[in-house]
Amino acid sequence: MTDAEKKKLLDCFVRTGAALLSCGAEIYRVEESVRLLAGAYGASDVSVFAIPSFIAVTLRFAPEEDALTDTRRIAQTTxxxxxVSDINALCRRAVAGNLSVESFSSQLEARLSRSALNRRFLPLVYPLIAGAFCVFFGGSLIDAAAALVCGLVIWLITDFFSRYGANAFFSCVAAAAACSTTALLFSLTGWTTGPEPIIIGSLMLLVPGVALTNFMRNLIAGDVLSGLIKLAESLLVAVAVALGAGIPVTLFRLLGVGV
Amino acid sequence: MNGWQTVLAAFIACFGFSVVYNVPKKSLLFSSLGGALGWAICLYLPLESEIARCFLATLVIGVYAEIFARILRQPATLFILPSVLPMVPGGGIYYTFQYALAGDAALFTQTASRTFATAGVMAIALLLVSSATRLYKAVVTQRKKGEWKKCLNPRK
Structure with missing residues (x-):
């Protein structure tokens, strides 16, 4: 194997790992996939290190050779x-059979090029989630109807902010504030059971519940650093959401509007 | 709280989040059903402690996810992520910080400890299932290679 071929392999592995990380695969899956891939393509010594925003891969094809290292910074994860499912399946095919590096690389590239999340349905799905969680937290059907609007408001704001690459903390504060204002306005009509189920139901769209569980999973599984990063992230988002939702509530109270 | 209504709501919410998480079409139904199943167990299990019910329901979701991961040939996370949503302490973490911002120390510590306990037991339940599955897979592959006996008596 020539040096150029080795470098190409390494580049391919790092891209695979980075792709998995950026679409939200678990840390152990990323590290294991790259390790198995490298083994399947003839590396004798592999070491992979991944955290949610970074991956480093070091390879050696024979014990006496110099090691090759490549790293990637992952800017954004969704x-x-x-x-995840497709790239995982591709890795399995590569590990099991004799897929050439070229065809592996081109298949990976093809999958990544259409990997943009299907955003068409989100304006329908966000209100649906908000309404469902509103009923889940004890709201009436009228509350759920109000939550539909709140869900749409959250989608509008997060979509607008992410389009212009705004800070996630800021976008969370803004979305939560707008959502809670809408809920309070609806509850002023007097038809709802109160703003609480509407607010908490729609805020489930922003609140980092899954991130909190994942942080524990990472931590207990031994990926301590990744766990702590996820913890910091979820605490930050939670503060943003509580802050954003709290501002209109306090304002309404100060203005003496009955809530 | 009306039971079956929240189960239905959990199903719809999990379906919505499955779409947001871009779960493949053929798995959409099963990832949403998992959420309803988990919540129904958490709701109807005759146990006093909410945390124990959460733990058992998450265990069932883990097994459910591994089974459908086998059947549909997809990673188990795909079913786990949307399915745990109704139980995940999202509301808890929101209330925790709302109390913190309001300066209510007693309610803050109470809610915070419950939130982290729930997240902790759910993580442990999911890890138990995934570790057991990995152990099972490792044993099966070693057996196929005929290394099972070596594994039992390493000295021979």
Whole structure:
């Protein structure tokens, strides 16, 4: 194997790992996939280190050779389960059979190029989630109807902010504030059971419940650093949401509008 | 609280989040059903402690996810992530910080400890299932290689 081929392999592995990380795969899956891939393509010594925002891969094809290292910084992570599933399947095929590096690389590239999340349905799905969680937290059907609007408001704001690459903390504060204002206005009509189920139901769209569980999973599984990063992230988002939702409530109270 | 209504709401919410998480179409139904199943167990299990019910319900979700991961040939996370949502302490973490911002120390510590306990037991339940599955897989592959006996008596 020539040096160029080795470098190409390494680049391919790092890209695979980075792709998995950026679509929200678990840390152990990322590290294991890259390790198995490297083994399957003839590396004798592999070491992989991944945290949610970074991956480093070091390879050696024979014990006496110099090691090759490549790293990637992952700027943005989303949760795209289709991509995780497809890339995982591709890795399995590569490990099990004799897929050439070229075809592996081109298949990975093809999957990544259409990996943009399907955003078409989100304006329908966000209100649906808000309404469902409103009923879940004890709201009436009228509350759920108000939550539909709140869900739409949250989608509008988060979509607008993410389009212009705004800070996640800021976008969370703004979305939570707008959502809670809408809920309070609805509850002023007197038809709802109160603003509480509407607010908490729609805020489930922003609140980091899954991140909090994942932080514990990472921590207990031994990925302590990744766990702590996730913890800091979820605490920050939670503060943002509580702050954002709290501002209108306090304002309404100060203005003496009955809530 | 009306039971079956919240189960239905949990199903719809999990379906919504499955779409947000871009779960593949053929798994959408099963990832949403998992959420309803988990919540129904958490709701109807005749146990006093909410945390114990959460733990058992998450265990069932873990097993459910591993089974459907086998059947549909997809990673188990795909079913776990949306399915745990109704139980995940999202409301808890929100209230925790609302109390913190309001300066209510007693309610803050109470809610915070419950939130972290819930997240902790759910994580432990999920890890138990995934570790057991990995152990099972490792044993099966070693057996296929005929290394099972070596594994039992390493000295021979």
């Amino acid at each position: 949760t795209d389960m289709s991509a």
